[in-house]
Amino acid sequence: MWTILTRPGQSSPHELISFGVAIGKSKSPSTTKIGNANGPRITTEEEVNKQILQHEKSGAGILCQVKTRHGAQASVLTLTKDVVGVVAVLGKVEDDNLSRLFSEYLGVETMLAIVCKTYEGVKALEMYDMEGCINKSVGLHGLGATIGKPLDGRFLVICLESLRPYAGKYVVDDSQRKLDILHPRLPNGECPAGFIGFAVNMINIDNSNLFCVTPSGYGLRETLFYNLFSRLQVYKTRAEMIQALPCISDGALSLDGGMVKSCGVFSLGNREDINVRFPRPERSVGLDAHIEIERQMEDVQSKKEKLLEELKEEKKMLEMAKYNFNKKKSDFLKFLTLSSSSSYAAQVQTAPYAPR
Known part of the structure; x- marks a missing residue:
């Protein structure tokens, strides 16, 4: 059976099929958390892979085990050659x-989603018999069985x-x-206080992707x-959000834990510490200093643009x-010409005046 998943706010059939495909049996929400919530922060891709491996009977866990065991050979398998990777390791966050x-915000299920380039890659991961039941001897199910980790429950696959x-x-x-997305504007035309940027632009992506x-x-x-x-916005504080x-x-x-899932839908309560996170990008020596210089240059450029805008307004007022x-x-x-004081008018006309 195929279950079409949507992100909040989607409703049309075309939008429904564009997000992802959930394959297999339903899974209890209580089993979706990976790792120890009080464990160390995940900062490297290697640590992210270790957390994925803890969910060893998931689709992402099985793929990660095959990659760990077989390395480059895994990418040439018919089953996995169309797979780009798992969401959690396809982006990095500073x-x-x-x-x-x-x-x-995305949740563990989405962080563990397998990403394929084409629908042919999706079909290769799970196949069905004449009665429509899952064929456990082929696809990702068969691969899991061969390494002693039978696939358990549903898993997301996203078709690019x-x-x-x-x-x-x-x-x-x-x-x-x-992405060059216009900044949000309040009804008065101003950018809201505390706005940092859009989440989609805060993900670092490897050059190959x-x-x-x-x-x-x-x-x-x-x-x-x-x-x-989509256009998920990031703010400094909940109050500003x-x-x-x-x-x-x-x-x-918001950086202090506020979350609006979609227009009119608020996520309240304590923050959930999900230990399947995006890794931090690797940095070369001196990169931090370079980033700081770039930040300072951006600040100077921003101030320059603001001053130029003010100068433009002042020039308009002067004109x-x-x-x-x-x-x-x-x-x-x-008026003086038409009056009887024609001599006085002549004096005024000859008076010095600053040029335009």
């Missing part, structure tokens, strides 16, 4: 707190070619090909992560003042 927030990709522009000269991952030439940011996060509700359409997070002055002067001279 900040541990943001990584926790993103994984909590079936997703509706981001259709807008990209940030110019950005090595990560971030930035371009042409799908047959249509799209990368992971505009397909996978855009469909997972609440103040920005009028311009939040696809959900929001308007000159126009009004010259108009009044012209009216005054006409």
Whole structure:
């Protein structure tokens, strides 16, 4: 049986099929948490793989075990050659707190989703007999049985070619090909206080997955992560996030744990520590200093743009003042010309005046 899953806010059949496919039997929510909630922070891809391996009878766990045992050979298997990877290891996040927030927002099931390039790859993972029952001897079920880890319960598979990709522009000269999404605006036209950015642009993606991952030439940011996060906004505090509700359409997070799942849907209560998180990107020596310099340059550029905007407004006001002055002067001279004080008018006309 096939169960179509949706993200909050989707309703049409076309949108329903574009998100992902859940395969297999239903699973109790109590078994979806991986690892110890009080365990160490996950910061490297190796640690993320260890957490995935703890869920050894999941689809992601079985794939991870095959990769660990067989390395490069796993990518040439008919079963796995179309698989890009597991969501949790396809993106990296600079900040541990943001990584926790993103994984909590998506949930363990989505973090462990297997990502395929095409629908042919989805079909290769699970096959059925004439009666429509799962054939446990082939596909990922058969692979799990051969390594002594039979697949247990449902697992998500996301098909990239079936997703509706981001259709807008990209940030110019950005090595990560971030999406050029307009910042939210309050009814008064101002950007809400505390707005940091969009979650989809806070994911770092390996260069190999930035371009042409799908047959249509799209990368992971505009397909996978855009469909997972859409225009999810990130704010500094919960209070600032609440103040920005009028311009939040696809959900929001705050660094202190606030969460709006979608327009009008709030996630309340204590934060859930999900230990399947995005790893932090590896850094070379001196990269931190380089990032800090880039940040300072961005601040200077932002201040420059603000000053130029203010200068532009001041120039408009000056031009308007000159126009009004010259108009009044012209009216005054006409009045003097028509009056009996023609000699006085001549004196005024010859008086020095600053050029326009």
